[in-house]
Amino acid sequence: MAVELSFSKEIENIMYASHGKPIKDCLQCGTCSGSCPAVEFMDNSPREIIGLISADFKKEVLASNTYWTCASCYHCSVRCPAGIDIADMMYALKRYSMWKGEFQEGLIGPEFSESFVKMIVNSGRSFEPLLAATYLPKFSARDIVQEGLMATGLVLSGKMPLLPKKVKRLKNLQRMVRRIIPIGETK
Ligand code: SF4
Ligand code: SF4
Known part of the structure; x- marks a missing residue:
């Protein structure tokens, strides 16, 4: 029992x-x-x-x-x-x-964590522009403009890629991560 x-x-x-x-x-x-x-x-x-x-x-x-x-x-x-x-x-x-699946309503942390793990499972890499989309709705219009300007500067200076990249042997990584993180199906 x-x-x-x-x-x-x-x-x-x-x-x-x-x-x-x-x-x-x-x-x-x-x-x-x-x-x-x-x-x-x-x-x-x-x-x-x-x-x-x-x-x-x-x-x-x-x-x-x-x-x-x-x-x-x-x-x-x-x-x-x-x-x-x-x-x-x-x-x-x-x-x-x-x-x-239990946490305080309105916190950025749970949503951000889930997006981050799904991103890693799907590509093996963190891609900041996509992550930013999870918490931008919580920002004011002024903050969004500031973030946008900073992101543009990072892309133009080559410090942030414009498109997400994937690691090699992604399937191996996905098998490994799914064994330890029961976070649900990824897209
Ligand atoms: S410092 Fe350590 S022992 Fe002291 S209250 Fe925190 S967890 Fe407990
Ligand atoms: S790790 Fe730092 S921020 Fe977190 S509970 Fe401990 S002292 Fe506080």
Whole structure:
């Protein structure tokens, strides 16, 4: 009979490959939150998110913008006295949220992540003009004009290609990626 895992166990399993200690070792000291440059933009501080995971508050964690706001600076991971890789936990939460299709409405992160992975699966390369299309609707008209001018400058100076390129042996890459990312069919 299949055993249903608790939310905290699911996150622990996703983090299994991480070299950091498991989140159950958290002392709730708050060093991570105090070190975080993005905490003022987060619904819950890193310390709170760890507490919510440990208490299996799945709904509250998935509704939080915290892990989508994380800037991956690794200050928290470096300073945690319990050796927990909090930055890696933020990635684990993003992956989990995408697999479950549950995240806070209106965030750019989930849409951007899905577009990015699909682009990599389809071509093996990142192509900025296509990625930009996923977040341009959130920009003001002034921002769009500025972005357009910057993109034109990058293309003209040869720093950004006009058309997307594909890697060699793309099928091999696609097989590999699809084994580890259940993100749905790509076009
Ligand atoms: S710094 Fe480490 S031990 Fe302290 S609250 Fe954050 S995760 Fe827990
Ligand atoms: S890695 Fe993320 S959570 Fe940790 S300090 Fe940096 S921004 Fe904050």
